[in-house]
Each structure stands twice: as structure tokens, then as C-alpha cells.
Amino acid sequence: MQAAPRPLAGDKSPGHSAPLPWTLMNSLEPALNIVKTSTKPVAETAQHVFIEKEGITAAVEKITLEKLNELVSPKAYNTEIHYVDDGPLTVQYLLVVDALNFCFWPEEELEYEQLSLGVKAALEEDPTALDAENLMWMDGEGVRRLLRWPRDVPLQEERARLLREVGAGLMSHFGGSAAAMVEAAGGSALTLMQLVAQLFPGFRDHAIYKGQQVFLYKRAQIFVGDVYGAFRGQGLGMFWDIDQLTMFADYRVPVVLRTMGVLRYSQQLEDKIQRREQIPAGSEEEVEIRACTVVAVEQLREAIAAKFLGTAGAQLPHAIQLDWWLWELGERERKNHPPHHRTLTVYY
Numbered sequence: 435m436q437a438a439p440r441p442l443a444g445d446k447s448p449g450h451s452a453p454l455p456w457t458l459m460n461s462l463e464p465a466l467n468i469v470k471t472s473t474k475p476v477a478e479t480a481q482h483v484f485i486e487k488e489g490i491t492a493a494v495e496k497i498t499l500e501k502l503n504e505l506v507s508p509k510a511y512n513t514e515i516h517y518v519d520d521g522p523l524t525v526q527y528l529l530v531v532d533a534l535n536f537c538f539w540p541e542e543e544l545e546y547e548q549l550s551l552g553v554k555a556a557l558e559e560d561p562t563a564l565d566a567e568n569l570m571w572m573d574g575e576g577v578r579r580l581l582r583w584p585r586d587v588p589l590q591e592e593r594a595r596l597l598r599e600v601g602a603g604l605m606s607h608f609g610g611s612a613a614a615m616v617e618a619a620g621g622s623a624l625t626l627m628q629l630v631a632q633l634f635p636g637f638r639d640h641a642i643y644k645g646q647q648v649f650l651y652k653r654a655q656i657f658v659g660d661v662y663g664a665f666r667g668q669g670l671g672m673f674w675d676i677d678q679l680t681m682f683a684d685y686r687v688p689v690v691l692r693t694m695g696v697l698r699y700s701q702q703l704e705d706k707i708q709r710r711e712q713i714p715a716g717s718e719e720e721v722e723i724r725a726c727t728v729v730a731v732e733q734l735r736e737a738i739a740a741k742f743l744g745t746a747g748a749q750l751p752h753a754i755q756l757d758w759w760l761w762e763l764g765e766r767e768r769k770n771h772p773p774h775h776r777t778l779t780v781y782y
């Protein structure tokens with residue numbers, strides 16, 4: 435695999451003065467995939483959530499070559515509900531959306547689409563709406579207006595703080611430009627993931643599970659996946675290691691994997707979720723749900739690779755393309771599916 439181009443000493447790419455150490459770290463260590471490596475041991479010892487081999491086999495059985503081609507098509511990314519102009523403003527838009535892309539469930543009617551369409555409308559109304567210097571002054575009322583919601587949105591003040599954090603981080607490192615931050619990652623998805631998590635604490639989605647640090651980096655990864663999807667893998671969306679990203683550990687996909695028989699919860703956990711009891715952020719149950727979801731999608735991908743090995747015309751979907759399929763399925767079926775787990779958090 436071609437390593438990311440290493441910035442030459444004194445490289446003066448726009449937005450910063452010296453080569454970024456994390457680019458070197460990731461170009462030297464593309465295998466240093468902290469999400470994959472830290473979620474595996476959780477899945478191996480989990481006591482509340484279990485990955486069912488039979489479920490994986492049954493799910494892959496149903497995937498035809500035609501379905502496979504659908505999963506890898508550029509149309510797999512939903513551009514209807516996003517601002518997409520093939521330019522730097524699309525990157526600014528995606529960073530703002532993914533800074534707010536969490537915890538809609540306390541508001542029954544609020545879904546991800548309200549967020550993506552609300553920010554899109556704000557940008558179409560005022561192209562400077564997402565400029566870093568405006569984000570730096572964002573307040574709770576400004577967030578409610580962004581989402582065009584009739585009342586306060588869940589964690590409204592936190593969402594405002596996270597946007598201020600993005601505005602300040604972009605101003606201090608990349609002249610206010612999210613596109614300059616993407617360019618600084620040198621075409622490496624893992625480098626961009628690390629860069630976002632290092633610059634903006636709100637994206638540093640991790641937990642301590644039985645003393646071990648577990649990285650999920652859901653919003654950092656979804657931002658990279660969204661740039662890849664919105665630019666259809668070209669230009670600013672071209673990442674040589676995009677297949678290193680995992681699925682995005684949210685609260686919708688675990689439900690889909692349960693209905694497919696891929697994930698099984700302990701009776702005790704199932705009862706809590708059925709009672710709509712909150713599962714605390716960082717608890718063993720929460721971390722096991724998220725880590726097992728990541729590992730289960732990796733195992734789905736491996737089983738798909740084995741099934742279609744040598745099949746003419748078959749292209750292996752990236753974990754993020756499997757994610758988009760599972761998430762869209764979960765969104766469509768959410769009224770018929772069992773309840774998702776409810777964790778109050780800024781991470782997903």
C-alpha cells in the first residue's frame with residue numbers, strides 16, 4: 435500500500451508552517467488504527483453484548499453481487515440531505531454538521547435530517563454563516579436557529595460550546611478553513627481522523643473500559659467518511675487509506691445488527707433498554723455495545739470478502755459503506771425496530 439506522501443521538511447502547504455507530526459506518525463504507521471485495535475479486546479471479553487457468528491453468516495448469505503455493487507456506488511452517500519458544492523464550503527459545512535451530529539433521541543421528532551437540512555439552509559441563506567469567526571461566537575439560541583427547531587434542542591449549550599471550539603481551533607491552526615485542515619492530512623483518512631480528534635476535544639470520543647483506553651472516534655471518523663462521500667472519493671475526498679476507517683459507533687446501527695441476529699444483548703441489558711432506562715456514558719454496557727458494533731461490522735466485511743473472493747466484478751465495500759447501508763436501513767425501519775439504547779452524550 436502506497437504510504438501517504440510525507441511532507442518535505444519546511445513544507446509550506448497552506449495554513450500551517452511546519453510538517454505535522456501526526457502526518458508522519460500515520461504515514462509511518464498506517465496500521466496504527468487505534469479504533470480497530472482498541473475495540474477488539476472489548477468484543478473478546480464482553481459480558482453484556484455478544485457477536486453471533488450465525489448472524490454474520492445469515493446476513494452475508496443475503497448479500498447478492500447486485501447488492502454489493504449498490505453498496506460501493508458513489509450514490510451510496512446521501513447527497514439529498516446535505517450541502518454539496520464540490521468546494522471548500524462543503525468541508526466547512528460537514529465539520530459543523532459533524533460537530534453537532536449526536537444525541538437527537540431526547541426530542542422524539544428530532545432526527546439527523548433536521549440537522550443536515552437546517553445547516554444547509556443557513557448556509558444557502560448566508561454563505562458566511564459557518565465562517566470560523568462566526569462559529570467562535572455561537573450560543574445556544576444560535577444552535578436552535580441553525581436547526582430551525584421550535585424549542586431548545588437537547589444539550590443545546592453543549593452544542594454551542596462545541597461549535598465555538600471548532601471555530602477557535604480552525605482560526606488558530608488553519609486560517610479558519612476546514613478545507614485547509616483536510617489538505618494538511620496529506621490524503622490520509624487516519625491522519626485526518628487523528629487531526630480532528632487532536633484539534634477539537636469534543637471529537638475525542640474514547641472511554642476507559644476495565645482500565646484500558648478504548649477509542650470509538652465516531653464523529654471524527656464520520657467527518658472523514660462524509661468528506662469522502664460528498665466528494666465521491668475525488669479531490670478533497672481522496673484518501674488512500676479510506677478502508678482503514680471503521681463503521682461509526684452511533685445508537686442506530688446496533689439496533690439493526692440486533693434485528694439481523696448479528697448482535698445479542700444480555701437479558702438484563704435488553705430489559706433496561708426496553709424500559710428506556712438510560713445507559714450511562716462510559717459504562718461497561720455502553721462501551722460493549724459500541725465496541726461490539728464496530729467489531730461486528732469488521733467481521734461482516736471479512737465474511738463478505740470471503741464469500742466474493744474471486745467473483746468477477748465484485749468490489750469489497752469499505753466499512754463506512756457498510757455503515758451507510760445499515761444506518762439508512764435503521765432510519766427507514768426505526769418505527770418497527772426495538773428501541774435503541776439511550777446514552778446522554780456529546781459523542782454520538
Ligand SMILES: Nc1nc2c(c(CN[C@H]3C=C[C@H](O)[C@@H]3O)cn2[C@@H]2O[C@H](COP(=O)(O)O)[C@@H](O)[C@H]2O)c(=O)[nH]1
Nearest residue numbers: 510511512535536538545546682684685686758761782
Ligand atoms: N453509523 C452512522 N450513524 C449516523 C450516520 C448519520 C448520518 N449519515 C448519513 C449522511 C450521509 C450518509 O449517506 C448517511 O446517510 C447520522 N448518524 C448518527 O445516527 C444517530 C441519529 O439517528 P436519528 O436519531 O435516527 O436521526 C446519531 O447518533 C447520529 O450521529 C451514519 O451515516 N452512520
